Amino acid sequence: MTEAIKSSLRDSKTARWVVLILVSLAMLTAYLFMEILSPLKTMVQNAYGWDNSQWGIVTGAQGYLNVFAGMLILGGIILDKMGIRFTAITSGIVMLGGAALKYYAFIAEPGGDILGIPSQVFLAASGFAIFCVGAETAGITVSKILVKWFKGKELALSMGLEMASARLGSALALFGSPRIAAAMDIPTPIMFAAILLLVGLILFLVYAMMDAKYDKEGEAVASESDSSDDFKISDIGHIIKNPGFWYIALLCLLFYSAVFPFYKYGPDLMVNKYGVDPAKAGDIPGWLPIGTMLLTPVFGTLYDRKGKGASIMILGAILLIVVHLIYWTPSLDTVGFAYLAVIVLGIGFSLVPSAMWPSVPKIVEDRYLGTSYALIFFIQNIGLMGIPILVGKVLDIMNPGVSDKLDAARESLKAQGLSASEVGDKITEMRIAGDLPNYDYTNTWLIFVGLTIAALFLAIMLKRQDKKSGYGLEKPNMA
Numbered sequence: 159m160t161e162a163i164k165s166s167l168r169d170s171k172t173a174r175w176v177v178l179i180l181v182s183l184a185m186l187t188a189y190l191f192m193e194i195l196s197p198l199k200t201m202v203q204n205a206y207g208w209d210n211s212q213w214g215i216v217t218g219a220q221g222y223l224n225v226f227a228g229m230l231i232l233g234g235i236i237l238d239k240m241g242i243r244f245t246a247i248t249s250g251i252v253m254l255g256g257a258a259l260k261y262y263a264f265i266a267e268p269g270g271d272i273l274g275i276p277s278q279v280f281l282a283a284s285g286f287a288i289f290c291v292g293a294e295t296a297g298i299t300v301s302k303i304l305v306k307w308f309k310g311k312e313l314a315l316s317m318g319l320e321m322a323s324a325r326l327g328s329a330l331a332l333f334g335s336p337r338i339a340a341a342m343d344i345p346t347p348i349m350f351a352a353i354l355l356l357v358g359l360i361l362f363l364v365y366a367m368m369d370a371k372y373d374k375e376g377e378a379v380a381s382e383s384d385s386s387d388d389f390k391i392s393d394i395g396h397i398i399k400n401p402g403f404w405y406i407a408l409l410c411l412l413f414y415s416a417v418f419p420f421y422k423y424g425p426d427l428m429v430n431k432y433g434v435d436p437a438k439a440g441d442i443p444g445w446l447p448i449g450t451m452l453l454t455p456v457f458g459t460l461y462d463r464k465g466k467g468a469s470i471m472i473l474g475a476i477l478l479i480v481v482h483l484i485y486w487t488p489s490l491d492t493v494g495f496a497y498l499a500v501i502v503l504g505i506g507f508s509l510v511p512s513a514m515w516p517s518v519p520k521i522v523e524d525r526y527l528g529t530s531y532a533l534i535f536f537i538q539n540i541g542l543m544g545i546p547i548l549v550g551k552v553l554d555i556m557n558p559g560v561s562d563k564l565d566a567a568r569e570s571l572k573a574q575g576l577s578a579s580e581v582g583d584k585i586t587e588m589r590i591a592g593d594l595p596n597y598d599y600t601n602t603w604l605i606f607v608g609l610t611i612a613a614l615f616l617a618i619m620l621k622r623q624d625k626k627s628g629y630g631l632e633k634p635n636m637a
C-alpha cells in the first residue's frame with residue numbers, strides 16, 4: 159500500500175480507482191448472471207418444453223419481490239440505515255442464494271407442480287426473483303459507493319465506466335452462454351455465472367475492508383453522514399408532486415421495457431425470424447451492450463458540454479421506434495436487417511440513459527436524490543416484470559398449436575429414453591429442417607413498437623415541462 163493510501167484514502171487516486179475496479183467487476187458479474195439464460199430461450203424450450211408464457215414467468219421474475227414485496231424500497235432503507243458495507247455484502251449473498259436456487263431448478267429438473275406452475279419453472283423464477291433483489295440493491299449501493307469516493311472528482315466518468323463494465327457482463331452472457339450450453343449442457347453456463355457471483359461477493363468483501371479504513375478517517379465519516387442520497391419515506395410525498403419526476407420515471411419504465419426485455423426475446427427472434435443457429439442466438443443482440451459501452455460515455459460527455467438533454471431523449475426514443483419497426487416488419491427478414499436494427503438500438507440505448515440519469519438531479523432537489531432514484535428503479539421494475547410476461551403470453555396466443563406440436567415431438571423423443579439435452583438437440587434439428595414449426599413474432603413485436611411510441615410521447619412531454627418549469631435539461635451540465 160502506498161504512502162498516499164496510508165495517509166488519506168479519499169485523497170488517494172490509486173485507492174479510488176481500485177474501488178472503481180472492485181465494484182465495477184462485481185456489477186459485471188451481476189449483469190452477467192442477469193442475462194445468462196436470455197440467449198438460451200430456444201434451447202430451454204426445446205429441452206424442457208416450457209411454453210412462452212412460462213418463459214415470461216421466469217424472465218419477468220425481476221420484479222416479483224422488488225415490486226410486490228417492495229424489496230427495492232426496503233433495499234434503499236437498509237442502505238440508509240445499515241450502511242454501504244452491510245448492504246453491499248448482503249446484496250452479494252442474496253444474489254448468490256438466488257443464483258444457486260435457479261441453478262438447482264435446471265440441474266435437478268424437479269417434476270410436478272408448485273401452485274399450478276411446473277416446479278422447474280417455479281423454482282427458476284423464484285431463484286431469479288431473489289437474485290434480482292440482490293442485483294437491484296447492489297446497483298443502488300454501488301451508485302452510493304461511487305458518490306462517496308468520487309464526489310467532487312471524476313464522478314460522471316466513474317459512473318460511465320461502471321455502467322460500461324456492467325454492459326460487458328451482459329455481452330459476455332449473450333455471446334458465451336449459448337456456446338457453453340451447446341458444447342456442454344444448459345445448466346453449465348448457469349453454474350459458471352453463479353461461481354462468478356461468488357467472485358463478485360469476494361470483491362465486495364475486499365471493498366468493505368477499504369471502506370472500513372476510509373471511515374476511520376474523520377473527514378470520511380463526515381462525508382458518510384452527508385445524507386443527501388439517503389432513502390427517506392417522508393420524501394416520497396414531495397417527489398410525487400413534481401410533474402417532471404413522473405415524466406422521467408414513466409419514460410424510464412417505457413424506455414427500459416423496450417430494451418432489457420429485448421435481451422430476453424431478441425435471441426429467440428433471431429432464431430425464429432432470421433434463421434440464426436440457436437448456439438449463436440445471442441450474437442446479434444450481444445452487439446447491443448458492446449456498442450453502448452463505447453457510446454454511452456461519448457453521449458454523456460456531449461450532454462455535459464452541450465446540453466440538449468431532453469432533445470437527446472427524444473432522438474433516442476425515435477431511434478427505438480425505427481429499431482422495433484424493423485424487427486416487426488415481416489419482409490425485413492435477412493440477417494443484415496437484424497444487424498442494422500441492433501446498431502441503431504445501440505445508439506438509442508446509449509443516447510437515452512446518458513441523458514436520463516444525469517437529468518434526475520436537475521428535476522428533483524439534491525436532498526431527494528437517493529429516494530428519487532429508488533422510486534424510479536421501483537417504477538422501472540414494474541415494466542421489467544410485466545413486459546416479459548406479456549410478450550410470452552401474447553406469443554403463445556399468436557401461435558396457436560405451435561407449443562403443442564413441439565410438446566408432442568418432445569414426448570415421443572423422451573419416450574425413446576433421450577436426455578433433456580439430447581431431446582433439445584433433436585428438436586432444434588427438426589425445427590431447422592422445417593419438420594417442426596417456428597414461432598411467428600410479428601404481431602407480438604407490436605408490443606415493443608407501442609412502448610417506444612409511448613416513450614417518444616413522454617419524452618416530448620418532458621421537454622415541454624422543462625420549458626415550463628425551467629429544469630435546465632437543455633443546458634450543459636458543465637459551466
Ligand SMILES: NCCCC[C@H](NC(=O)[C@@H](N)CCCCN)C(=O)O
Nearest residue numbers: 192294297301321418511515535538
Ligand atoms: N445511476 C443509475 C444507473 C442505472 C443503470 C441502469 N440500471 C437499471 O436501471 C437497473 N435498475 C435495472 C437493471 C436491469 C438489468 N437487466 C442501466 O442502464 O443498466
